[in-house]
Amino acid sequence: MSFLIPAAYADAAAPAAAGPAGTGFEWVFLIGFLVIFYLMIWRPQAKRAKEHKNLLGNLQKGDEVVTSGGIAGKVTKVADDFVVVEVSDNVELKFQKAAIAATLPKGTLKAI
Numbered sequence: 001m002s003f004l005i006p007a008a009y010a011d012a013a014a015p016a017a018a019g020p021a022g023t024g025f026e027w028v029f030l031i032g033f034l035v036i037f038y039l040m041i042w043r044p045q046a047k048r049a050k051e052h053k054n055l056l057g058n059l060q061k062g063d064e065v066v067t068s069g070g071i072a073g074k075v076t077k078v079a080d081d082f083v084v085v086e087v088s089d090n091v092e093l094k095f096q097k098a099a100i101a102a103t104l105p106k107g108t109l110k111a112i
Helices: 007-012 023-057
Strands: 064-067 072-078 083-088 091-096 100-104
Touching: 023 100, 064 083
Parallel strands: none
Antiparallel strands: 064 072, 064 100, 072 083, 083 091
């Protein structure tokens, strides 16, 4: 079957390069990717998690809060894992602390 391949093409084929010919440039791309991943994803997420943990640790009775579901109310009781929020007169709902998304400035609920 060698008569189908001209001798000029068969001899011109260069062997594959072996060894660390371009590994330095590949490492630069890998390190650059890791730096971008850290700066754009990991660090901001860690910062938000730290702020949310501080928010939950500083919850007190009387704080006005918004849950992750969008329910706004006033904190009436704080336990270890749960918070009781008054959303209307004589209407109290119990939420997990992690469901609290943000605190509101005092008087916000009256303005709504």
